Amino acid sequence: MRTEGKARRLAALEPEQATGKARELLTDIVERHGSAGEMVSTMAHSPALIEGYLSLSRAMKRVKIPRALSEKLSLAVQEWIGCGTCREAHVAAALAAGLSESDIELARQGTSTDAREAALIAVALRVLVEPSALGDEDVAELRAHGWSDRIIAEVVGIVTLNLLTGAFNLLAGIQPEEDGGAEG
Numbered sequence: 001m002r003t004e005g006k007a008r009r010l011a012a013l014e015p016e017q018a019t020g021k022a023r024e025l026l027t028d029i030v031e032r033h034g035s036a037g038e039m040v041s042t043m044a045h046s047p048a049l050i051e052g053y054l055s056l057s058r059a060m061k062r063v064k065i066p067r068a069l070s071e072k073l074s075l076a077v078q079e080w081i082g083c084g085t086c087r088e089a090h091v092a093a094a095l096a097a098g099l100s101e102s103d104i105e106l107a108r109q110g111t112s113t114d115a116r117e118a119a120l121i122a123v124a125l126r127v128l129v130e131p132s133a134l135g136d137e138d139v140a141e142l143r144a145h146g147w148s149d150r151i152i153a154e155v156v157g158i159v160t161l162n163l164l165t166g167a168f169n170l171l172a173g174i175q176p177e178e179d180g181g182a183e184g
Helices: 020-033 038-043 047-060 067-081 084-096 101-108 115-129 136-144 149-172
Strands: none
Touching (some): 020 038, 038 047, 038 149, 047 149, 067 115, 136 149
């Protein structure tokens, strides 16, 4: 689904092209999974970045936020960031998690029909775009909706992971062939 003629700003690396820890990590991924994927292979330019991404990605798989809700948070954040590659991946993951087309569309708009979820999504977007404006009222509102401190903390991790992948893909030029509506 990638455009051959579209200019990539950073090239994906093969394990033998990477250096140090990046080579080790990329080799391990390719041996275990057959490939590392375009984003991870491109992140291998920086041993620190690939290691940090893989560690955060693994850690965020252990959150207590239900998968469908995690995908709603990711969709809202990626819509704002404007990464078409990430948006496509999260739409597919949301469908696999059982979300309907209307759930996905609402999440992309930064909301949900469920007031509890809508409150969490709203705070996730504020974590992304105006973290300095977050305060006691935001945490109190989330607690009033029944969200635990663990869930509240994990929202920051989900937002951070999405910012990392979305910003990296945009900088590297890793975008779908047709990237309509990705202006965020």
